[in-house]
Amino acid sequence: xxxxxxxxxxxxxxxxxxxxxxxxxxxxxxxxxxxxxxxxxxxxxxxxxxxxxxxxxxxxxxxxxxxxxxxxxxxxxxxxxxxxxxxxxxxxxxxxxxxxxxxxxxxxxxxxxxxxxxxxxxxxxxxxxxxxxxxxxxxxxxxxxxxxxxxxxxxxxxxxxxxxxxxxxxxxxxxxxxxxxxxxxxxxxxxxxxxxxxxxx
Amino acid sequence: xxxxxxxxxxxxxxxxxxxxxxxxxxxxxxxxxxxxxxxxxxxxxxxxxxxxxxxxxxxxxxxxxxxxxxxxxxxxxxxxxxxxxxxxxxxxxxxxxxxxxxxxxxxxxxxxxxxxxxxxxxxxxxxxxxxxxxxxxxxxxxxxxxxxxxxxxxxxxxxxxxxxxxxxxxxxxxxxxxxxxxxxxxxxxxxxxxxxxxxxx
DNA sequence: GACGATAATGGCACCCGGTGCCAAATGGAA
DNA sequence: TTCCATTTGGCACCGGGTGCCATTATCGTC
Numbered sequence: 228x229x230x231x232x233x234x235x236x237x238x239x240x241x242x243x244x245x246x247x248x249x250x251x252x253x254x255x256x257x258x259x260x261x262x263x264x265x266x267x268x269x270x271x272x273x274x275x276x277x278x279x280x281x282x283x284x285x286x287x288x289x290x291x292x293x294x295x296x297x298x299x300x301x302x303x304x305x306x307x308x309x310x311x312x313x314x315x316x317x318x319x320x321x322x323x324x325x326x327x328x329x330x331x332x333x334x335x336x337x338x339x340x341x342x343x344x345x346x347x348x349x350x351x352x353x354x355x356x357x358x359x360x361x362x363x364x365x366x367x368x369x370x371x372x373x374x375x376x377x378x379x380x381x382x383x384x385x386x387x388x389x390x391x392x393x394x395x396x397x398x399x400x401x402x403x404x405x406x407x408x409x410x411x412x413x414x415x416x417x418x419x420x421x422x423x424x425x426x427x428x
Numbered sequence: 429x430x431x432x433x434x435x436x437x438x439x440x441x442x443x444x445x446x447x448x449x450x451x452x453x454x455x456x457x458x459x460x461x462x463x464x465x466x467x468x469x470x471x472x473x474x475x476x477x478x479x480x481x482x483x484x485x486x487x488x489x490x491x492x493x494x495x496x497x498x499x500x501x502x503x504x505x506x507x508x509x510x511x512x513x514x515x516x517x518x519x520x521x522x523x524x525x526x527x528x529x530x531x532x533x534x535x536x537x538x539x540x541x542x543x544x545x546x547x548x549x550x551x552x553x554x555x556x557x558x559x560x561x562x563x564x565x566x567x568x569x570x571x572x573x574x575x576x577x578x579x580x581x582x583x584x585x586x587x588x589x590x591x592x593x594x595x596x597x598x599x600x601x602x603x604x605x606x607x608x609x610x611x612x613x614x615x616x617x618x619x620x621x622x623x624x625x626x627x628x629x
Numbered sequence: 630g631a632c633g634a635t636a637a638t639g640g641c642a643c644c645c646g647g648t649g650c651c652a653a654a655t656g657g658a659a
Numbered sequence: 660t661t662c663c664a665t666t667t668g669g670c671a672c673c674g675g676g677t678g679c680c681a682t683t684a685t686c687g688t689c
Contacts, residue, residue: 240665441636
């Protein structure tokens with residue numbers, strides 16, 4: 228599948244006519260106007276000036292058009308985990324990295340909000356997100372497993388990864404419902420509760 | 429959508445020709461033979477001796493055919509939550525009920541295993557499960573909210589519900605990968621870890 | 630038995646996401 | 660200009676899912 232058009236050396240073959248980024252931009256406009264479900268792939272392709280068949284060369288499915296640079300960001304998240312102090316408590320590290328992973332530029336907040344709204348509120352996208360978040364969970368599980376000296380697939384790393392994702396989703400929902408709050412603050416609060424095992428409650 | 433054919437009083441109208449239970453039985457045989465993805469709704473309908481259009485009168489989607497009595501069981505789970513002692517720690521109650529919710533008869537274990545295998549291993553079903561588990565999360569969140577004296581939609585009850593579901597999913601995965609272990613034991617272990625905030629790790 | 634009301638069924642056309650295929654288009658090098 | 664490599668787009672098709680309407684089946688009443 229075509230990645231973002233990086234600065235590639237000139238090479239043989241036809242130039243690409245659009246990009247994931249452009250298609251996403253076009254798609255978001257249509258979703259804003261008509262909603263995700265009422266916007267078809269044909270609509271997006273037409274608006275972007277490409278054929279429908281080409282859309283699927285840029286994205287695996289219609290559902291993938293809202294994920295932006297998520298996969299790239301997972302690499303960044305891995306690097307953040309690699310930089311945590313070795314003697315830091317595991318859950319403290321997870322908390323810090325998850326909060327940092329979700330930090331966005333002030334200018335990106337409206338777009339980020341719309342993205343999360345779609346992902347969490349449109350059933351098709353919410354369902355699909357489970358598959359996309361599988362990669363996110365894998366990053367967390369790998370870190371936890373390394374810390375514990377066990378396999379990433381074993382019970383505790385997986386539990387940690389799933390729980391961290393769950394708590395993050397709860398924080399996203401809260402953020403969407405309360406426009407005045409800071410996402411990172413909500414996340415930090417929720418992750419702190421998780422690390423306490425929701426104690427005293 | 430037609431529910432299970434309970435002992436209804438005689439009433440006018442055509443009798444139903446099949447049931448959710450029967451369609452599920454037929455479907456599971458086909459999934460066993462060909463896998464979920466290669467089994468079409470036409471296949472299931474044909475094997476059950478009904479028309480394809482009728483299948484969708486029994487199930488909202490192909491993905492729903494594997495969920496058995498899940499929705500009924502949520503009512504049972506609510507009852508179990510209602511019976512927890514009022515002074516029991518919240519997370520202890522959640523742990524106990526989640527474990528109990530997942531207890532199945534010895535005779536049902538093979539079927540339950542196949543069900544979970546499908547749900548967790550087939551991408552389409554895994555994605556769809558997010559929507560189905562939303563109701564499960566709601567039951568947990570309602571209980572937690574009542575204990576905390578807050579709204580079910582607020583941050584902490586949602587975090588608890590999401591985290592509990594996440595940990596349960598990790599336990600299911602572990603159970604599928606280790607046929608010799610008891611599901612309730614794995615669940616209990618994982619929930620205990622959650623209640624400790626994955627402490628000492 | 631005929632009739633009316635009711636409920637279930639099934640065929641059909643259609644929508645839409647997604648896929649394989651192949652011919653056409655594009656761009657650079659020789 | 661030709662050749663090679665890469666991208667594009669149209670098309671036919673598959674399969675999940677839906678609305679619609681005519682048909683079928685059942686029961687109670689007369």
